[in-house]
Amino acid sequence: MNKNMLLLFTGAALLLLVAMPISFVLLQAVFPQLNSGSFAAPFSAFARLFADARFPGLLTGTLQLGTGVALGSALLGIPLGALRGLFALPFAALWDALFLIPFLFPPYLAALSWMLALQSRGYVEQLSAIDLNNLLFSLPGMVAVMTLNVFPVVYFAVSRSMAASGSRLADVARVHGAGPWRAFWRVSLPLALPAIASSLLLAFTLAIEEYGVPAALGTRSGIAVLTTGIEQRLADWPIDMPGAAGLSVVLVAIACVAYALQGRLTVGSNVETTSGKPVPVVPRPLGAARYPVMLLFTLVALLAVAMPLASMLVTALTRTLSGGLQWHNLSFSHFSALFDRQGDALAALGTSLGLALATALIVGAVGLLAAWLVVAQRVRFARAIDALSLFPAALPGIVVGVGLILAWDRRFWPLTPYNTWGILLLAYCCLLLPYPVRYVSAAIKQIGSNLEAAARVHGASAAQGLRLILLPLVWPSLLAAMMMVFAVASRELVTSLLLAPAGVETVSVFVWRQFEQGSVGDGMAMASLAVILTLAVMLTAIKLQNRPAR
Known part of the structure; x- marks a missing residue:
């Protein structure tokens, strides 16, 4: 098989796998009567979509969820990533492994696990008598669940970027009179800015594209987003294909705008060293901050990893939910039921x-x-x-x-x-x-x-x-x-x-x-x-x- 045959095969595969479904979404959105073989009334579906009283809520909910998750991921991921990349963090490999788990954990499973833990008569209320049901089934609750699932993309991007640049240039700034915070803001942070921007963009797009978390938590709190709106138009009778296609185009457009905005914001922000030599990675000791930093990492690991995993495993090992957290209620019956x-x-x-x-x-x-x-x-x-x-x-x-x-x-x-x-x-x-x-x-x-x-x-x-x-x-x-x-x-x-x-x-x-x-x-x-x-x-x-x- 020569190169031209391989090119033809690859092109055909890409057209089948990618171009074909996207083209039909665009065609259906532009020509709402496409199913009947007519190209009449082009773009009329968008007029009906924008006039729909539900559309502003779907758009607002999507943007609020995406923005909230991006900000939450920044608040968690940037400080933790900076500490991991610039300092000699104890048990660094362990923290990396733990923070990898939430990103590998399916978001819909995380949402279902948090439901079992925080809903009324859930595990948290059984153990502490604290009812967090109203917080969970709200926009801040959805943002928190998604943030704990997504923040590792920011953490790993920031930690790897800052570790690669090292603290040598910041130390040079310190020698020339800059304080530790000034050296961080003027040297270390600019070097990591492209990685931060791209990871926050990924956090935003992951949030607006997610269906499982809004479907599990948003339905009970009355919060709708574009993904649940699309699914509703496909599930409810009569099926609204033009409406689903139109919302799909809007969702893709938001993602594309986010990519373009990220590119504009980072233009001229790339910072490069000019020494021509690799910058040695010399992590600084934490000193007196060692124990507060360890406490911070431990708290985040408990929330992002231990809580949802424990909720999932306890539920799998509990004979009945109504029986509560009791030793006599533990059983492997649910695992046995999978095979029966x-x-x-x-x-x-x-x-x-x-x-x-x-x-x-x-x-x-x-x-x-x-x-x-x-x-x-x-x-x-x-x-x-x-x-x-x-x-x-x-x-x-x-x-x-x-x-x-x-x-x-x-x-x-x-x-x-x-x-x-x-x-x-x-x-x-x-x-x-x-x-x-x-x-x-x-x-x-x-x-x-x-x-x-x-x-x-x-x-x-x-x-x-x-x-x-x-x-x-x-x-x-x-x-x-x-x-x-x-x-x-x-x-x-x-x-x-x-x-x-x-x-x-x-x-x-x-x-x-x-x-x-x-x-x-x-x-x-x-x-x-x-x-x-x-x-x-x-x-x-x-x-x-x-x-x-x-």
């Missing part, structure tokens, strides 16, 4: 694992080819391939779900994956494609082009150079990306809820429906198994990615 439920739980687990494995293999192959064509080969359509392969990173899962429904629920298709497990596979592949593209692109840039060029000089074709030289070198990064894809796909919620056909159930759908049916213990037992599997796979992937190159 006429195969439903095992079927859901098998479906999720099978789809996750297929997704990892497909996006691994497509991502490898896309990164190779863009970075190593610099083919003619490199910019288009790069844009299509990375664009899903800005796409909410619910928008991808809407696009796939609009694209494949058509009478003119002789064969369609709609209403089969294939539609879930397409959704997962679209959403998770950026993982291998980013990992492999970074690895190829580190390798350079000399080895592949040498192979070409000795008669190897481009495809042979990819298979025999480049693939073995980038394999650790590609494998790590595929394992990340496997772990994330095995727990994906929103597209699974939208697209899963009758008789096909994934782990996330099983857990969500157990809560809706009141079988909370069975749901949390399945969630415990899923979290253990996800954490094991993702931690292995991160270990592979961070392994020193040979």
Whole structure:
């Protein structure tokens, strides 16, 4: 297979996985009568959408949630990240591992765990007689739950950035008369500003794209956001496809505006050292601040990690919720029920694992080819391939779900994956494609082009150079990306809820429906198994990615 064939295959895969669902969302939003084959009354759906009395509330709720989570993540992530990056923090590796767990913990599971802990007669009230139900089911409660789940993206970005720049330049400022705070604000913080801006943007977009937390907490508090509004238009009769498509376009537009705003705010803010030499990383001792800092890290770890995990595990081990936190109420009956439920739980687990494995293999192959064509080969359509392969990173899962429904629920298709497990596979592949593209692109840039060029000089074709030289070198990064894809796909919620056909159930759908049916213990037992599997796979992937190159 030559390079042109690989280019054709990659282009066709990107058009199928990314361009097709997004194009149908845009077409349906612009032409509301598209389902009947008519292009009449273009843009009229937007007029109805903006005139809808519910739209301002959806837009306001989304912006408030995203802004609140971004600010909360900044308040937690920046100070903790600065302490981790600039100082000799005791048990630093332990804190990194602990703060990785909330980001790997599915947000909808975190929301359900906090519900069980803080709602009336929940675990906190049983232990302390403090009722935090009203706080949980409010906008600040939603922001707090999402912040504890998302802040690690800011923490890791800031800590890695400040660790890379080190404290040497700040020490130089101190020598020339600057105080510690002035050195931090004028030297250390500007060096980390690009990382801070990009991580806060990611926190904002993760918050506005989330469905599980608003659906679990916002429904009972009367707070609606765009994601729940889209789902409602698809779930309630009559189904409002133009309205769902219009809200999807608005949601994507908000994410794109956030990216553009972040770019404008950081223009001219990049700070580089001019010594031409790597800056040594010399963490400073904490001194007298050692114990207050340790206390701060401990409190955050308790809130972000211990509380939701303990709530989930206690519920899975509790025979009945009404029995409360009593020794005689503890049992493994819910775990046993997973294997006694006429195969439903095992079927859901098998479906999720099978789809996750297929997704990892497909996006691994497509991502490898896309990164190779863009970075190593610099083919003619490199910019288009790069844009299509990375664009899903800005796409909410619910928008991808809407696009796939609009694209494949058509009478003119002789064969369609709609209403089969294939539609879930397409959704997962679209959403998770950026993982291998980013990992492999970074690895190829580190390798350079000399080895592949040498192979070409000795008669190897481009495809042979990819298979025999480049693939073995980038394999650790590609494998790590595929394992990340496997772990994330095995727990994906929103597209699974939208697209899963009758008789096909994934782990996330099983857990969500157990809560809706009141079988909370069975749901949390399945969630415990899923979290253990996800954490094991993702931690292995991160270990592979961070392994020193040979």
